[in-house]
Amino acid sequence: MEYSIQPVEGMTSKKVFWSALGTGILVLALLLVSFGISGVAYAVPIAGVGDFYVEFDKLEGNGYTFYPKMGETSSEDLAPQGTNLIETLTINHLQLYKDFKVGGNWIRVKITASKPVQITGLQHDAGLIEADAKFQNLALKEYHSDDWQKQFQQTSSKITLEHAKLKTHYLFQKTINMNGMRLTVEKINKK
């Protein structure tokens, strides 16, 4: 009686590979297009960019909490800043921009939204806030804690900011709905 051993080895079928790759990319494109249509991006972190500016005409938000903290910026490991948490908010005429020095020139990357922007679950770490502010049920509280970041807290049920400019170090949104979004990169004159 004779036995024969047939050696086998792995091969990649080019036809299957390209059709699987094509299908995958097509589905990804469909998903991205559907995001584009609804204008919703989930869990968007804009961290590590550091020191960028947020400007808007009007912000209306509910469930506002503020506390101080030390955090990272693009120029320092630790810098004093304040954390703003807002549960739900709507912003009119939002502008986000960051200036980069490339060679001898300054370049500004700017994101604007022509229509009102709806955000949920906002965390915003700022080094400077300039605005006309209105609060409802504003409470300033001190707590006894060894951690200085927990010693002071400011809360309000409703917040309205107008003509605001915020120097921002960290921005996180659970969901953001940006209709009429525009991203521009332009050269600016800055010393």
Add this chain to the structure above:
Amino acid sequence: MRFTKWRKSRPLGGSLMTIISGLMILWVPLNLYLSTFLPGSIAIIGLLFGGVLTLIGIVALFFPHASKILGIFTIFLSILSVIGALGGFLFGTLFGIIGGALLMAWRLTPVRVKVSPPTDMEKSAHTF
């Protein structure tokens, strides 16, 4: 030689691509969690997808016969990871699609073995 034999008996390229994509997808939500602990955040989905993709990559190395189905899961999960983890800034998703396609296309085929013609001695041995 031993490594070549080991490599040819499993979808190494596809597995490595899948593991890299899983780690890339994990990177975004991990960073997010270390800097801000947001309970109940949707980013936990990213953590789950990244972890499962890394695991699929490792499993494909040890169970090469299941590579086709693992490839389908890899493509599916890496596309879904755009929600919640931004798909490792899309690089993770692209790596995952390529890795998954490689896993799907991998199969075992018989090898042509060069056989030398029987010598005179072997021929005479057969006649008896």
